[in-house]
Amino acid sequence: QVQLVESGGGLVQPGGSLRLSCEASGFTLDYYNIGWFRQAPGKEREGVSCISSDDDSTYYADSVKGRFTISRDDAKNTVYLQMNNIKPEDTAVYYCAAEELVVFRLCVLYQASYDSWGQGTQVTVSS
Numbered sequence: 001q002v003q004l005v006e007s008g009g010g011l012v013q014p015g016g017s018l019r020l021s022c023e024a025s026g027f028t029l030d031y032y033n034i035g036w037f038r039q040a041p042g043k044e045r046e047g048v049s050c051i052s053s054d055d056d057s058t059y060y061a062d063s064v065k066g067r068f069t070i071s072r073d074d075a076k077n078t079v080y081l082q083m084n085n086i087k088p089e090d091t092a093v094y095y096c097a098a099e100e101l102v103v104f105r106l107c108v109l110y111q112a113s114y115d116s117w118g119q120g121t122q123v124t125v126s127s
Contacts, residue, residue, distance in 0.1 A: 002026040002116050004096050009121030012086050020081040020121060022096030029053075033099040033107035034072060034079040035114055038092035038123075047109025048094070049081060057106050063089075086125050093120040 008020040022034065035050035049060045049070040058070050069082040079096060097114035099107065 002098075004098060004116055004118035006094060006096050006118045006121040009094060009123045011124045011126065013127050014086060014088055014125055016086050016125075018083045018086065018123060020083065020094055020096075020123075022079040022081075022118060024077045024079075024098065027098075029072060029074050029077050029079065029098070031101050033101060033105075033113075034070075035097045035099070035107060035109060036070065036079075036081045036094060037097060037109070037111065038090075038094045039120075040089075040092040043092075045095070045111065047111070050107035050109055051079060052107045053101055053104060059107060059109060061109065083123070086123075088125045090123060091125045093122050095120045 003025045005023050012018050033052050036048040037045050038048050039045040051058045051070045051072050067085045072079040096118045098116045099114045
């Protein structure tokens with residue numbers, strides 16, 4: 001059974017840091033692009049960052065560029081989202097998603113490309 005489980009969310013002060021984890025089970029991440037998305041209260045879900053299966057290609061939304069870093073550890077079947085200099089507008093439920101690849105392609109933050117989704121982890125930024 002394909003499953004993605006996010007963890008690492010919580011309450012953080014502005015300017016603080018969090019590291020989100022996305023652990024996969026039931027499949028290996030080697031042939032998947034992984035994306036992080038978020039949904040703030042009253043807003044549509046939006047793309048945050050993604051990492052391609054080659055481990056080298058990453059993409060960030062402008063709103064998080066320079067503050068967030070995505071990485072993957074295929075040996076642990078886990079993808080991370082390091083969040084630094086967190087802002088109140090980063091408050092949201094964060095989801096990871098997996099795109100199964102038939103042939104390699106660079107990841108994109110297009111939600112319909114992703115086949116499997118986690119349940120999400122809440123990040124709340126407040127002083």
